[in-house]
Amino acid sequence: MTEAATETRDPPVLEISGLTKTFGDRIVLDGVSLSVARGQTVCLLGPSGSGKSTLLRCVNWLETPDQGAIYLSGERMGIRKGGVVPMGNGELARLRMRMGTVFQHFNLWPHMSVLQNIIEAPIHVQKRRRDEVIAEAEALLENVGLSDKRDAFPSRLSGGQKQRVGIARALAMKPELLLFDEPTSALDPELVGEVIAVMKTLSQGGSTMLVVTHEMGFARETADKVVLMDAGRIVEEGEPEVFFGRPKTERARQFLQRYVSA
Amino acid sequence: MTFNAFLSLLHGAGVTVSVSMAGIALGVPFGLVLALLRWRRVPLLAPLTTVYVSLLRSTPAVTLCLLIFFALPVIGIEIDALSAAIATLALNTAAFNCEIWRSGLTSFPREQVEAARTFGMSGTLIFRRIIFPQLWRTCLPALVNEMTLLIKSSTAIAVIGVAEITRAAIRIGAQTYDPLPPMLVATGIYVVLVLVFVGIQRLTERLYGQAGGAR
Amino acid sequence: MIRDVSLIWQNADRLLDGLTNTVILSLVGATLALVFGALVAIALMASNRAVRLTSRGLVDLMRCVPFLMLVYLVYYGLPRLGLRFDSWTAGLVAIVIYNTAYMAEIIRGIWSRLERETIEAGIAFGFHGWKLVARIVMPQIFLAAAPMIGNQLIQIIKDTAFLTIIAVPELTHAANSIQAQYFIPFATFLSAVLLYWALCMVVELGVFVVERIAEKRR
Ligand SMILES: Nc1ncnc2c1ncn2[C@@H]1O[C@H](COP(=O)(O)OP(=O)(O)O)[C@@H](O)[C@H]1O
Ligand SMILES: [Mg+2]
Numbered sequence: 184m185t186e187a188a189t190e191t192r193d194p195p196v197l198e199i200s201g202l203t204k205t206f207g208d209r210i211v212l213d214g215v216s217l218s219v220a221r222g223q224t225v226c227l228l229g230p231s232g233s234g235k236s237t238l239l240r241c242v243n244w245l246e247t248p249d250q251g252a253i254y255l256s257g258e259r260m261g262i263r264k265g266g267v268v269p270m271g272n273g274e275l276a277r278l279r280m281r282m283g284t285v286f287q288h289f290n291l292w293p294h295m296s297v298l299q300n301i302i303e304a305p306i307h308v309q310k311r312r313r314d315e316v317i318a319e320a321e322a323l324l325e326n327v328g329l330s331d332k333r334d335a336f337p338s339r340l341s342g343g344q345k346q347r348v349g350i351a352r353a354l355a356m357k358p359e360l361l362l363f364d365e366p367t368s369a370l371d372p373e374l375v376g377e378v379i380a381v382m383k384t385l386s387q388g389g390s391t392m393l394v395v396t397h398e399m400g401f402a403r404e405t406a407d408k409v410v411l412m413d414a415g416r417i418v419e420e421g422e423p424e425v426f427f428g429r430p431k432t433e434r435a436r437q438f439l440q441r442y443v444s445a
Numbered sequence: 446m447t448f449n450a451f452l453s454l455l456h457g458a459g460v461t462v463s464v465s466m467a468g469i470a471l472g473v474p475f476g477l478v479l480a481l482l483r484w485r486r487v488p489l490l491a492p493l494t495t496v497y498v499s500l501l502r503s504t505p506a507v508t509l510c511l512l513i514f515f516a517l518p519v520i521g522i523e524i525d526a527l528s529a530a531i532a533t534l535a536l537n538t539a540a541f542n543c544e545i546w547r548s549g550l551t552s553f554p555r556e557q558v559e560a561a562r563t564f565g566m567s568g569t570l571i572f573r574r575i576i577f578p579q580l581w582r583t584c585l586p587a588l589v590n591e592m593t594l595l596i597k598s599s600t601a602i603a604v605i606g607v608a609e610i611t612r613a614a615i616r617i618g619a620q621t622y623d624p625l626p627p628m629l630v631a632t633g634i635y636v637v638l639v640l641v642f643v644g645i646q647r648l649t650e651r652l653y654g655q656a657g658g659a660r
Numbered sequence: 661m662i663r664d665v666s667l668i669w670q671n672a673d674r675l676l677d678g679l680t681n682t683v684i685l686s687l688v689g690a691t692l693a694l695v696f697g698a699l700v701a702i703a704l705m706a707s708n709r710a711v712r713l714t715s716r717g718l719v720d721l722m723r724c725v726p727f728l729m730l731v732y733l734v735y736y737g738l739p740r741l742g743l744r745f746d747s748w749t750a751g752l753v754a755i756v757i758y759n760t761a762y763m764a765e766i767i768r769g770i771w772s773r774l775e776r777e778t779i780e781a782g783i784a785f786g787f788h789g790w791k792l793v794a795r796i797v798m799p800q801i802f803l804a805a806a807p808m809i810g811n812q813l814i815q816i817i818k819d820t821a822f823l824t825i826i827a828v829p830e831l832t833h834a835a836n837s838i839q840a841q842y843f844i845p846f847a848t849f850l851s852a853v854l855l856y857w858a859l860c861m862v863v864e865l866g867v868f869v870v871e872r873i874a875e876k877r878r
Binding site for chain 2: 728737814821825843846850856860861
């Protein structure tokens with residue numbers, strides 16, 4: 184998949200360059216640069232508090248970075264052409280709806296049924312035809328194995344089911360880029376597998392994904408590239424065989440020792 | 446608006462405050478009695494109290510005031526407007542106070558009562574020495590909140606001709622053919638009154654912690 | 661006593677007319693107040709400081725004023741400024757203005773406690789501005805606010821009784837005119853009280869039903 188991406192002259196789906204973000208006097212992101220090519224799955228690893236969530240939130244412009252730039256398929260995120268004037272909410276929304284986000288705590292809308300959660304944004308943000316969206320949503324539910332939960336409300340679902348709805352909701356946007364922020368961290372161990380299985384299928388199906396995760400097995404088997412963050416910086420990145428087999432930095436070795444025990 | 450007009454508004458404010466205070470002075474203890482009847486599940490009286498609270502909570506103060514003022518004489522109880530006004534406010538606020546006291550009672554820690562019992566204290570002694578000294582503190586913020594609401598609903602007594610603030614304002618407006626100034630002054634007086642009560646409520650909340658209101 | 665009851669029965673249509681007015685005033689008033697209250701709540705939550713402080717001041721002021729005072733201001737005061745209403749409309753206007761402040765405060769209270777995450781999910785999926793509020797924020801607020809809105813509706817029903825003072829033909833007014841004609845105050849006002857009671861029971865039942873619906877959606 185990596186070769187396929189380099190052959191084309193398309194810009195990468197996501198290009199982050201020199202991103203810096205501070206909260207008060209605390210530097211949370213310190214010059215992060217990263218790119219995700221079309222069809223790639225990039226796994227973002229790192230200890231808690233290293234800035235992974237903040238990075239994803241910046242990509243969505245839920246946080247405004249202090250410095251640096253984010254490009255979605257070559258289009259600058261958050262700043263208008265000319266590079267100075269910040270975008271209004273409407274312009275941001277047009278870029279945001281080209282990405283799909285899967286949250287650690289699912290963040291499903293509790294007042295809507297499973298189906299309504301999935302079709303809500305495609306109909307009301309992307310203004311697509313209702314019947315067409317519903318048909319797709321039903322197909323997506325089939326894919327994540329939740330056809331029977333179509334009319335249930337989120338509060339009645341298990342964590343794993345909620346997260347699969349979360350993934351279907353993101354996919355219904357037909358996004359150029361899928362963002363996952365620790366999608367299995369809030370799940371009971373026995374429910375992790377069902378979500379990981381769905382994500383693997385997506386990755387193999389050619390989706391472009393940036394995944395924050397602690398599931399080393401998933402990263403090793405599925406990722407095209409693994410990136411390790413620590414204290415707001417990228418300390419090592421590379422192909423999974425290299426990263427897991429022959430890490431170049433001492434920090435990566437320490438990290439792997441802690442997280443890949445058995 | 447003349448100085449005299451202003452004085453009669455102040456007099457109206459005096460009536461509002463004193464009638465309200467009388468209503469509170471009667472309604473708060475009466476509410477506690479009702480709450481105790483329900484809390485101790487006194488036969489016959491407890492269910493009656495439940496009905497009383499439900500009925501009074503959905504009866505407008507205006508309607509209650511008319512009922513008391515016009516109906517009591519029919520069954521042989523002569524009552525003047527001022528007494529009817531005080532009775533209205535007391536009966537009305539007692540229903541809400543009952544709910545406040547009751548929620549304080551039901552959330553009172555059982556262990557303390559059980560501990561007192563192991564020392565051989567009687568039921569009334571436990572209430573007087575253990576429960577009540579803590580209960581009134583937890584209930585006070587909600588009770589003061591209810592007092593603020595009572596001040597606002599006390600305007601209902603104007604319907605039987607008691608010269609409280611709003612009625613004084615209307616009368617001055619009718620005499621001078623200029624209703625707006627006395628009304629604005631009356632509104633100002635109310636704002637001051639309510640702010641005083643809100644201030645007291647904040648103070649009690651800071652001193653004794655928060656408790657939910659019943660309305 | 662039997663004579664009282666039969667007189668009430670003969671005049672039941674007058675009581676029912678009064679009850680109808682009370683119901684219409686309360687429901688229309690509450691609905692409009694809820695709509696305006698939602699708009700004011702948006703102002704209370706606005707990021708613009710001037711908007712926020714102005715709306716906060718107005719809402720707090722309104723909550724200091726007794727309802728009857730506002731009724732007088734609308735009915736006797738506004739004509740001085742060239743706005744003249746008949747007593748029924750003045751009553752409705754007063755109900756709406758007064759309760760807009762209370763509804764706004766109810767909505768703001770729940771809004772500020774609403775979980776930030778589901779709103780952020782809305783933003784991440786491209787919702788913004790009005791659509792975000794109408795489709796993601798408000799439905800969650802209304803489901804959570806149902807009991808408090810029900811309480812406020814009961815308060816409104818009771819407040820409509822004040823309107824007898826400006827001669828709006830609502831329930832208490834009807835009762836008062838019947839008792840003045842036949843001198844049967846006990847039976848008439850008691851009938852009125854029981855009707856208010858029934859009305860509030862219906863509201864509480866409605867809240868119970870909404871609660872059941874809301875329960876699985878939170
Ligand atoms: N809104 C915020 N305000 C202040 N500090 C924040 C905020 N969000 C995140 N942080 C801080 O930024 C650091 C990185 O957080 P985060 O991006 O959530 O890390 P990770 O997802 O890698 O665990 C943490 O120290 C966190 O406390
Ligand atoms: Mg995180």
